[in-house]
Amino acid sequence: MKALKYPTVREALLYKNTDSESVMCELCNRKCIIRDGQMGFCKTRINREGKLYTLVYGDINALSSRPIEIKPFFHFYPGSTSLTFSTWSCNFTCPWCQNYHLSKKAPNPKKANYISPENIVDLALKMGDEGVCVSFTEPTLLFEYSLDVFKLAKKHGLYTSYVSNGYITEKALVLLKNAGMDAINIDIKGDSKTYKKYCGNIKAKFVWNTAKKALDMGIHVEIVNLIVTGVNDNLKTIKNIVKLHLKNLGPEVPIHFTRYFPAFKFNEPPTKIEVLEKAYEIAKDFGILYPYLGNVPGHKFENTYCPKCGELLIKRRNFKILRWKLKNFKCPKCKFPIKITGEYVAK
Template sequence: MKVLSDLKTVVKSRFYSKLRGGKVRCELCERRCRIPPGEYGYCKTRVNIDGELFTVVYGYLSALESRPIEVKPFFHYHPGSTALTFSTWSCNFDCPWCQNHGLSKTAPKLEVAKFTPPKTVVEIALRNGDDGLCASFQEPTLLTDYNLEVFKLGSKVGLYSCYVSNGYMTEKVLTSLKEAGMDGLKIDVKGDPETYLKYCGGIDVYKVWKNAEKAKTMGFHVEIVNLIVTGVNDDEACLRFIVENHIKRLGVDTPIHFTRYYPAFKFSNPPTPVDKLVEAYQIAKKAGIKFPYIGNVLGHPLEDTYCPNCGKRLIKRFGFKVVDYKVTDDGKCPYCREEIPIRT
């Protein structure tokens, strides 16, 4: 293992504890893998080298590009801005319909790994004219040791930082990200407990909701996304489970997006009918959520932001572009002065 530890992308992790017999417990995500010497954890990005836990993807980037923040989707977080978005490889979930499976279902290939220094990411963002940084595409929790350094550097030059995540990180990771300057968290909620157990590799959905709630209380801007997969999580009971937990844990002011699935990876089920997205929107709206949205439906009016008090349209979007923005500088509806929770 000595050759492996000499690679620039192989760095000792901050998130683990030592166990007997040279084993370690990874404390990056709630799987909390117990890893024997010489073995990898579930996600294939953490390895036990002589009783110490190392990340093998420190600065090993699979993608790096400027993207509108609305792509994530974030609709109430720096609207109209762009974020330099980056990722590594692999995932800690097993979703068979993954829309980014080319990255999330590929294990790191250390023989071809190239190291990108944290400062380089920040320099590229500034050169591109980006407003922030976003770890996305695959599960960013797996890149956290690296992201902490990137975000610290970014915050010093005025860049915001955010995650597009499945929400299964440990509280220790969440706290470290907050301390590094990250303040935006979009969490994908896959469905009800049965959905997670059957399709995502035995994940506990209540730990996802717990993290969302904890992030909100810590001061993160949180938005929830539910990709509605045909025949998987599109029944009314599942949708109501999501809406009820959203209200209970995050409140009615937190945005929720119901987005359209398209066949990908191992799944060939037909695309989500738009009527099903509208049904989910209506369930959320009738339950009291002030800012429900549908997504992946180009030009649909339910991708726009409306005042929950007077009903006037405040933000018009087309695709991932903001084409009209009427929220006042002090975060209010210009027509009735209702407060609109948007972080800028």
């Protein structure tokens, strides 16, 4: 009970008692049943005498101002920057995690780096950022804190966003929307076998459901698919992802095929460029209007082209916009409307 005195320990919002000793966490779709004195799968929530507590409210382990394109968001306030922050641990077990030094460590309230929501928003304003973003590790774990930050951010004219694995429950998503969430980028790991084998027995359908529900709520959605060598780099898996994207989200939602590099416990070689290019071509052939490649600086498929006439509209390199040719968010050549949320921020 001593842990309850620390500022990062707060009663959780989404849980219910299942018996006299256990609670069910309703934050992510694992819906862990947690007995008294035990923690959930993510190690950020603990049951104390029938109450569930988050251990990471405002426990910030990384903080920086970053281009929105690095998330990646290419059709959401292009050219802007967001104050980006994260906390410890994760509810997935991906062995190739790029931020494993943050996601594979459990929180310690005694040593927490507490930053209040007010300080986060003040810092974003001082840094000249247009928004805030919870990223680096799974943002769902900062749920209660996100609600408070987002409400404050919206009062100060900032946009709010998540970069997520998409395993959040609908209850949590609704509360985030009500708090002012503007955008979410969801990482699709692969097909059902990929999720089950590498991510900790995850059900892929919940991830797609989250993306669809977010879009239906009016939240800006973009999808990223990290193509990992020997895991999800086969054409069958890529085609399946493209089909599910179109079925759940439609042709206008951008999809980013991102290059993997060896990290953490996974040592397969980096994704072949030709595999990424093939994924791009498959997406275009199936009718996705805005496919992109990521982690391949200078590649032509980082750019935005008019889906109707092929005109180069937005030229990018290293997460920066080098050329902006849109006029009133339309192709200057054929007048085809390009769906973008928010204004272009030239810096």
